[in-house]
Every structure is written in C-alpha cells, then in structure tokens.
Amino acid sequence: MSSFVPSITLNDSTPIPQLGLGLWKIDPADCETVIRTAIDAGYRHFDCAAIYKNEEAVGAALRAAIAAGDVDRDEIFVVSKVWNNQQGFEETGEAFNQSLTRLGLDYLDMYMVHWPCADKGTYQSTFEAIAQLQGLGRVQTVGVCNFYEETLDSIIADTGITPAINQIELHPGLSQQQLVDYHHHHGIVTECWSPLGQGEILGHPVLGEIAEEHGVTPAQVALRWSLQHDRIVIPRSRTPERIRENIDVFSFELTEEELDRITAMDQADGAGRVGLDPREFS
Template sequence: MSLTRPETASTVGKVTFSSASSTVPTVVLNDGNVIPQLGFGVWQVASEEAFATVATALEVGYRSIDTAAAYGNEAEVGRAIRESGVPRDEIFLTTKLWNSDQGYDSTLRAFDKSMGELGLEYLDLYLIHWPAAQADRFVDTFRAFQALKSQGRIRSIGVSNFTADHLQRVIAETGETPAVNQIELHPSLSQLKLRGFHAEHGIATEAWSPLGQGNELKNATVVEIAEQTGRTPAQVIIRWHLQLGNIVIPKSVTPSRIEENFDVFSFELTTDQMQRISGLDTANRIGPDPDEFTLGLV
C-alpha cells in the first residue's frame, strides 16, 4: 500500500500487528516502538458498554485500543483485553493521565491506579491528557512518565492536546521528545502547522475525533468522494488520515460501523481527492482550546 508523504517524521513501518482480517500498517515512533496506524477509541463509551465494544473491536481486527482515566472505562477495557484470547503483546494499549493528577508524585499514584483498573502488567503508551498549563505541572508530570518508562512499566510516553509551545518546554526541560501528540484533527481542523512541528521533531500525530464527531460525514465534498470511490464517508475520512500519515482512532459502539471503519485498506484516495478534503479546513474546533482547558484542576 502506498501512502502520500506523512506529515509527521515517524514512518509507516513494515512491522505488523497480527489481525484476523487485515494487516494494519504501523507507525514507527521516535523511541523505536511501533503503533498500529489504525486504532479504536473509547471516549464517550459508557462503562457498561465498553467491554462488549472493545471485544467486538478486537474480534474485527483492531490491535490498538485508546482509553483514559477520565473516560471511566479502564476496568472494562482491561477485562476485554484480558479475555479476548489475543496475546497481550499483540495489543497496543494507551491510557491517559487526568488533569487533577498532574505533578510528579501524584502521577506515579495515578498510574498505579490506572494499571490496577486495567489489570495489566505494563502499558504501551501513556499520555498527559491535557497540558493544563495554568497549573504548570506538565513538565514534572512528564518527568514522572520518564521514571515509569525507565522501570519498564511503560513502553512509550507522550502527550495529548499539546501546542508547539508546550512541546518545546517538555523537550527543553526534560531532554526527551514525546513519542506522540494526540490532538483534535479532522477535515475541518487539519492542524497543518502543528503537524509540521511534529514532523520537524519526530513526534507522531494521532487524531482524536477523526470524523469530527460525525459532523464531517455530511460534508458535500466528502459525500461526493465517497460516491466516487464506492465507500462510505467515514471510510473516506479515515483513509484521508492514513494517507496523511496520521495515527487514527475512530470510535463507535455499533458493531457494523466498527467493522466498516476497519475496512479501509483496499482502496486509496487520489491526490486530487486528498487535496479537496484537506481544503475543507476552517480551523473549527469541536473540543476545548488546549491553552484554556482547566477542567479538573484544583
């Protein structure tokens, strides 16, 4: 499968995660670890639905699962992984540290709590959920991440919703570049400038709300390209992300859509189609501004 030039400095690798129904490309992170380029997110998946939803995703072939302490479903996600029958080393698991737990010692405690909820021995990727810069604790938080990584409890460490300024502080003050920055990214917010910063510094770009919480599926350009390719609008947008080089984590609780979102490796968008989708950028956010978001701070 050919991809257009990734906008991140990480590369699409040849290492693959085993899957019953497809081979998912992987992105090589700046620490040498690899993450499946297509994963499954569980934001806004209620705890009572999370076990069955993640179990379905794993059955379909997803091998990367993204959760967070703030989602309230780590226990169910962990149980689905443990009971899936898929070897642990074939699943890439991400969780995130919430704002109220930032700080060196509190991060260590929060990590232990998350791992207790998940019921697993190690984590593939740990992210600082938001910079919460007003508290000025994200550098100490990342230092705690480094300590956990040095102990072998986390394989890769990164951040979420960080701006270039936040990233520069982490790099300068800890001496380590985050492996991943997970950010809001969809056709209406393509984050070209931040993706360029990522490319310069070897940070992988991971997209949350990759379908714009469903808003992008109704866009006339996306619908037209879906008709041209014989695919659904969701498949077209996920394919756009993949060809940009983004890691993408669509979410659904509907089994048919979980399967549909995974069926994106047997077609490609043309250069013109890619450019038309990228041209939809209006810099419109759905979620909070990372510079202003302080929920959970005390």
Template sequence: MTAREVPSVTLNDGREMPLIGFGTYKIVGADAERAVREAIDAGYRHFDTASLYQNEEELGKALRAAISAGDVTREELFVTTKVWQDGQGAVRLPQAFHASLRRLGLDFVDCYLIHWPWPQGGLYNETFEAMARIQGFGHIQNIGVANFNERLLTDLIETTGIVPVLNQVECHVGFTQQPLRELHKKHGVVTEAWAPLGRGRPLTDPDLKAIAARREKSEAQVALRFLHQLGISVVPKTSSAARMEENMGMLDFRLNRDDMEVLLSKDGADGYGRYSNDPEEFPGEIGY
C-alpha cells in the same frame, strides 16, 4: 466480522504502534467489554482509554479475557491510557498511574499520555519527567502527550529534554493542524487524531460526499482514509460492530491527489476548525 491487518508506525523509540486504534470515550460498563471483544474480532489491536473515561477496568477485563481465550496475545496489543489533571505533578503522577494500571489489570501499558497540558497549573513538564522515571522501571513502554499545541510541545521538549512518541490531538477534515504536524515531523512525533470524524460535521460536506459516492465508500471511510494518507494515526470510537467493520474499510482503497487536495482545502473554510477546547485555555485556573 473480517479481521484486517492494520499497518503500523515505528515510534521514535523504535517500538511499533498500529495506526488505527479503537477509541473508548463514553463507552462504559458491559457495553465496553462487549465492544472491545468485538473490536478484537474486527482486527483492532490498539486500544485507547483514560482515567477520565471510567472504563479502564472494563477494557482490561475484556483484553485479559481475549488473551485467555487465545484470540490475541498481549504482545499484539497496544494499550494507551492517560493521566487527568488531578494526577499531574511529580508527587501525584505515580499514584495516578499505578491506579490506572491496577484498574486495567495489566503488567504494563504500552503508552501513557498527559491528557491535557493544563498550562495554568504549570505541572506538565514535571509530570512528563515523572512518567519517564516510571518508564525506566518497565511499567510504561512509551510516553506521550495529548492536546499540546506548538508552544506547549516545544516547551516540553526543551525543558525536559524528552521527545514524546506521539501527540494525540483533535484532527479531522477541516482541521488538520498542519503547523503542528510539521513540528511533529521535525521531532519524530506521531500525530494521532481523536475525533477523526469531526463529530460528524465533515461527513455532511458536499465535496466529501461526492468523493465517497465516486469511490463507493462511506463518508466516514473517506474522512478516515484522508487522515491515514497524511500519516496520521486515528482512534475512532464506536460501540457498533457494524461501524467497527466500516471504519476498518478505510484500508481497502486509496484517495488520489485531487481527492486529497479537495479535502485539504477545507482547512480554514467556513464551518470548520477546532470544535473542542483550546489547550491554552482548558480547563482554566480551577484546574479540574
């Protein structure tokens, strides 16, 4: 595989983050270790996991092995993990974080996120404040959130006085969350897309397929490039070395204004929209 240099973004605390990450959801065990090493060979330096994924240990093992082999340095890596609902709250958050850190086997994580706001629990603000306290000791470089909508993000910022470095949300062709992105821009929050390929639905769109054919690129490359040109960080996941290389190919071309307008027009179109959980409703009163 040919490693590419990935462009980075300056976070609102001054640190740099590669704009293309490697998602690890549902990649576990030996497959996770292999995939991470192959991703490093392909040029990925930004790795995304979570306590929910049950692969922090394998991710950490693969990263440490790559560092020992001289394939990468710890300073080049940007490692993100997330706290699940059962770790929310001022009391439980420190234990949840340090459990993740032990599983990763790292001295610090580059970014720690609240995985879902869980508004029914009413703990996301105190959870974020607890994360900030740990950040002060150097075990966390940056703190952020995931799956926060405009209302919840505004409440977090106004209540805690702390602005997250990023908000990782569902974002893809047909669901670019423009109002949320505008709020992010106002506060200097990076928009990061999980499910940037929309679970495959946008890749079947005739207009997107036509753009891909004209550019002699794959549909996935066009979908990822579209988000990249909107200034969105993407964390596609795959366990295939060929797909890792293909996804990195999004850096090799540029969409023109007409291409971008066609793809932006998919927002709100039939068959498009949110495909996952509503942050206001998930996971409900049960919690976790």
C-alpha cells in the same frame, strides 16, 4: 492472530498500530461487546483514559479476549492518560498505578499527559514522571495530548526527551497544519482524536462525493485522508457495523487531488473545532 493494520515506528523504536479504537463515552456495560467486536475485526490498539471512567470494563474485556486465545497481550497496544487533577511527579506515578490496577494489566504500551493545562505549571513534571516510567519498563512509550508548540518546546528543553506522539483534535474540518509541521520537524507522530469530527463533518458534500466515487462511506474517506498523511487515527463507535466499517479502510486509496479537496475543508481560525481548545482548557 495478527492484524492487517499497518504499524508506525515511533522515535523510540516502538511500533504502534496506525488505527485504533477510541474509548471515550463507551459505557462500561458496552465495553465487552465493543472490544470483542473490535478485536474480531482486527483492532489491536485501544485508546483509554482515566477520565473515561471505563478502565475496569475495558481491562476486563481485553483480559477476557486474551484468556479466550483471541489475542496475546503483546499483540495489543493499550493506552491510558493521566487526568488533569493528578498532574505532578508523585501524583502521576500514583495515577499510573491506579490505571494499571483498574485495567488489570502489568504494563501499558503508552501513557500520556491528557492536557497541558499550562496555567497549573505541572505538565513538565507530569511528563518527566511518564518518562521515568518508561525507564523502569512499566510503559513502552511516552506521549502527550493537546500540546501546542510552546508546551512541546518546554518539555523537550526540560527533559531532553521528545514525546513519541502528540494526540490532537484533527479531522478534515481542523487540519492543524502548523502544529503538524512542528511535529514533522521534531520527529513526533501526529495522532488524530475525533478523526470523524464526532460525526459532525460526515455530511460534508466533498466527503460524500469522494465516498460515492470509491464505493465507501464518508467516515471511511475521512479516516483514509488521515492515514494517507501518515497519522494515527482512533475512531470511536459503540455500533458493531461501524466498528467494522471504520477499520475497513485499507483496500482503497485516495488520489492526490482528492486528498487536496479534503484538506481544503479546513475552516479558518479553528472554526471547525468540535472539542476544547487546549490553549484555553485547564
């Protein structure tokens, strides 16, 4: 069963569903219900990471869905990320194998550097290892998370490879326009983590007014804003109704004026950040 979620074609020609399911903080005990609900609702993209400590349960749920005939392996896009304490060329290869084993899969669709942690000085060799995994056919596409201009410049210069995706905190409270412009210039697709601002932005009156206008929810408006800017979104929910609500965002369209009003929610100097600042986190 294919899904109605549109795909974006990355700089290495890999297609990726524009909306996926975030899996941070999803308790292993809830993974079966969450993932089966998501697959039924049309999700085909699953954003995991070693540090989420749920790869076994995520993999078991995905494999159960495949065994049940709900979905084929080649219809789903499975992502994991190397955690900071396994950075380095050799270590990343080992981390990748461990994630693959925990997930019980033969390959990953995308493997990512989770944070640059620039002061460690190992994000370049970490990225190089992921690029080698792509060359070996063990991963379809290569991505990074939380990279900023200097760290992107550095990996592109070192390896000659431009990551297909940079996954960054991005929602109406934190637009990151300068970094997004850099992505456009280099052909990197922007993927939004915390696209709902971890729920903190959903009470904003602008989202409420626009939601009422369209007969949808503030969460759906926030997701639509990112989608209409051609970004990837990976909202997380453990609540079945919200899992369905968050993918039900392809039957309405925001006007240019509405998009601009939402963009104006951006808070100066990164004050709208709900997560860690990549320039400081190590």
